[in-house]
Amino acid sequence: MAATTIHQAVGTLQSCRSNGNSGLCPGYGHVSLRSVSKGFKVDVGLLRGGSYCSKKRSTCVIQASASHATVSDAVSAPSSANSSDSKKKTSEAALILIRHGESMWNEKNLFTGCVDVPLTKKGVEEAVEAGKRISNIPVDMIYTSSLIRAQMTAMLAMTQHRRKKVPTIIHEESEQAGAWSQIFSEETNKQCIPVVTAWQLNERMYGELQGLNKQETADRYGKEQVHEWRRSYDIPPPNGESLEMCAERAVAYFKEHIEPQLAGGKNIMIAAHGNSLRSIIMYLDKLTSQEVISLELSTGIPMLYIFKEGKFIRRGSPAAPTEAGVYAYTKTLAQYRQKLDNMVQ
Numbered sequence: 001m002a003a004t005t006i007h008q009a010v011g012t013l014q015s016c017r018s019n020g021n022s023g024l025c026p027g028y029g030h031v032s033l034r035s036v037s038k039g040f041k042v043d044v045g046l047l048r049g050g051s052y053c054s055k056k057r058s059t060c061v062i063q064a065s066a067s068h069a070t071v072s073d074a075v076s077a078p079s080s081a082n083s084s085d086s087k088k089k090t091s092e093a094a095l096i097l098i099r100h101g102e103s104m105w106n107e108k109n110l111f112t113g114c115v116d117v118p119l120t121k122k123g124v125e126e127a128v129e130a131g132k133r134i135s136n137i138p139v140d141m142i143y144t145s146s147l148i149r150a151q152m153t154a155m156l157a158m159t160q161h162r163r164k165k166v167p168t169i170i171h172e173e174s175e176q177a178g179a180w181s182q183i184f185s186e187e188t189n190k191q192c193i194p195v196v197t198a199w200q201l202n203e204r205m206y207g208e209l210q211g212l213n214k215q216e217t218a219d220r221y222g223k224e225q226v227h228e229w230r231r232s233y234d235i236p237p238p239n240g241e242s243l244e245m246c247a248e249r250a251v252a253y254f255k256e257h258i259e260p261q262l263a264g265g266k267n268i269m270i271a272a273h274g275n276s277l278r279s280i281i282m283y284l285d286k287l288t289s290q291e292v293i294s295l296e297l298s299t300g301i302p303m304l305y306i307f308k309e310g311k312f313i314r315r316g317s318p319a320a321p322t323e324a325g326v327y328a329y330t331k332t333l334a335q336y337r338q339k340l341d342n343m344v345q
């Protein structure tokens with residue numbers, strides 16, 4: 001059966017949540033095995049891949065395979081079982097992490113946490129610059145927090161990508177929202193990058209510090225106290241989250257939702273926040289709670305990891321020391337870039 005049929009079928013299936021089967025297949029809406037068995041034909045050759053679903057795993061995998069792309073094939077995503085098979089053998093995946101560009105409260109030096117503020121003009125420029133730096137790295141799926149500064153950053157960065165796919169936000173706030181945002185053309189779907197938004201990737205909740213000026217708070221409570229609230233691992237600010245608490249939900253989300261996609265060969269970009277990304281980097285780089293204290297992330301600087309054989313290999317920023325250095329690291333990244341070069345010739 002052609003991938004077209006699968007996409008059409010997926011577009012027509014009912015929500016997993018509504019029938020109790022649970023499990024979101026990021027980027028392609030909800031699907032339930034019950035709906036499939038009701039009448040849609042499924043090519044078992046496609047029943048493989050790296051997606052996941054808490055109860056009805058196999059159906060979710062159908063979607064993952066239909067849109068599966070590895071580092072080396074993301075220019076032309078394979079739509080058959082054979083190509084998916086052959087890619088899996090050499091599968092490695094790129095993981096890009098970007099802290100959002102400067103927000104309007106970064107500019108004002110206010111504790112922001114989960115307050116949903118937009119980027120400044122400088123933040124917009126940083127996001128565009130970040131996009132240029134990753135414009136040759138394959139991206140098959142995007143995860144952002146539910147906060148607008150991270151979403152703006154992801155979208156603006158993708159305007160610079162040479163592949164020119166369109167990032168499209170997956171809406172799951174209600175069954176209707178999901179149903180109404182479906183795509184019914186396989187061709188169009190292939191030119192889209194699903195964007196999954198997750199509150200678990202939000203900035204740490206800063207409690208009663210949210211909205212306060214950082215300098216004024218230091219003047220009032222003392223530099224040491226404020227530093228402890230901002231950078232200790234397990235001491236929360238008043239009624240807020242410690243980094244440890246933030247890590248609990250952000251890393252759990254990463255392990256449950258994002259890592260399986262990487263394992264399936266999907267190239268992922270995550271646009272999130274200083275502290276949610278610090279906690280994820282702590283996990284990726286196996287940092288201790290002491291080491292993570294001194295980890296600081298700049299706004300709008302993308303960091304690249306390669307996921308291979310279950311391991312995360314840190315590449316640093318695609319901007320430094322040289323772009324060539326980054327591409328020299330994996331053959332597949334170099335091949336992807338070559339394909340992009342060939343496309344524009």
Ligand SMILES: O=C(O)[C@@H](CO)OP(=O)(O)O
Pocket residue numbers: 106110111112113114203206230274275
């Ligand atoms: O205010 C915030 O939400 C964060 C990130 O800007 O601040 P901090 O550097 O203290 O973690």
